Amino acid sequence: MKISIILLLSCFLAYIPGVLSASCQYMAPQSPAITTVSFGQLIIAADLPIGSIIHQQDFNSQGPSALVAICDAPQAVSWGNSQFNRLSTGDNSTYDSGIAGIGIRFMFNKQANITASLPYLDNHLSRCKKRIHAFAYCINSFKTLTIQLIKTASNTGSGKIADIQLIDASINHLSVIRYQLSNTRIISPSCILSPNHINVRMGKVNARYFNGIGSYSPALSFKLSLQCSNINSLSLIFRGNRASDSTIFELNRHHHRAEGIGLVINHQGKRININQAVRINRLADTLLHSEYFSAQYIQYAPVTKPGRANLTVTLQLLYP
Incomplete structure (x- = not known):
């Protein structure tokens, strides 16, 4: 009986080092x-x-x-x-x-x-x-x-x-x-236009404003509201077709559209260039940022003709 007890105890002690695995x-x-x-x-x-x-x-x-x-x-x-x-x-x-x-x-x-x-x-x-x-x-x-x-x-x-x-x-x-x-x-920096479609109503413009190349109608102010987060710098590109030089947008093509007339968009006292970046120097600290512009019609050809003067511009936002 004593021998059996010793053998059982030896087996138990041999198992202790491997108790974790x-x-x-x-x-x-x-x-x-x-x-x-x-x-x-x-x-x-x-x-x-x-x-x-x-x-x-x-x-x-x-x-x-x-x-x-x-x-x-x-x-x-x-x-x-x-x-x-x-x-x-x-x-x-x-x-x-x-x-x-x-x-x-x-x-x-x-x-x-x-x-x-x-x-x-x-x-x-x-x-x-x-x-x-x-x-x-x-x-x-x-x-x-x-x-x-x-x-x-x-x-x-x-x-x-x-x-x-x-x-x-x-x-x-x-x-x-x-x-x-x-x-x-x-x-993740992000920035969106809010709302994403802007309708700038230019109203009826009297043809008397256009009396030669370079003459223009009164400017109408509008703003773009941007919802941005984690962004320190932003550029905007206004995309459209040129009517003459790089600053005059061609009006939408329509069989009743005005002739010899284009549209310019101004930012901080200067005309923007079509399809080129406009840098926004400082974004507001809040999520909602407003940037102000103005639009006006301009005569670019010797002869003008009254008609529809609609324009569609695509806005692209560029940020890091």
Whole structure:
């Protein structure tokens, strides 16, 4: 009876070193090792193409060599357990950051430029170079990890990305390295015309104002209301057809339109050039910004003819 008791006790003591896993355990002081990842404040250009890398960081194996796990057999490493969800677009390698149009990707072989879907299994985990055990693994045993933020849609949002786990590396189900996102904010400049259609009523203009080339009607003031956020500079382009020089718009073509008459748009006392940028030097601190212009008809030909004097101009907004 005594012999049986001793044998049972020996089996129990042999199991204690592997209590955290069947073949591996953490090493003191504590694991997993946690790496904080911060991309800081990122401004997304409106014209950045979909699929572009906004920012990326590499975490290479030349870092700390602290011993993180000790195993009784060779091991592979499994990368996964991201707390971010996959995008619902069918792209298994891109994760939703929680900010519209912004995705997260992981790369384990940057030279090959191949992103990975999770879980990603690496069967070539190198043993720790410095240690006593035949199958000891250090932080620098792992391949280089690249974490990317990419643009996934033409329109992007703004806000802080959640401070949650990006990814971790596990050996035999033991999480030994974790990457935690922190302090990452997306800023997407935006600006729209509000309302997006402006009707400037010029009314009836007496033909007596036009008594030669260069003569013009009284100017009528109008304003453009712009709703902008996160923008320091803005340019406007008034697009249309030229009637004569680069400042005179051709009226809409119609069989009853006025002849020899065009229209000019003035800004800060100067005529704007058709299809060329007009720079707005300072935007208001508030979201709603008003910019003031005036319009007037001008005679550009020796002979004029009364008629309809409508004009359609397309306004383009340019900002970083």
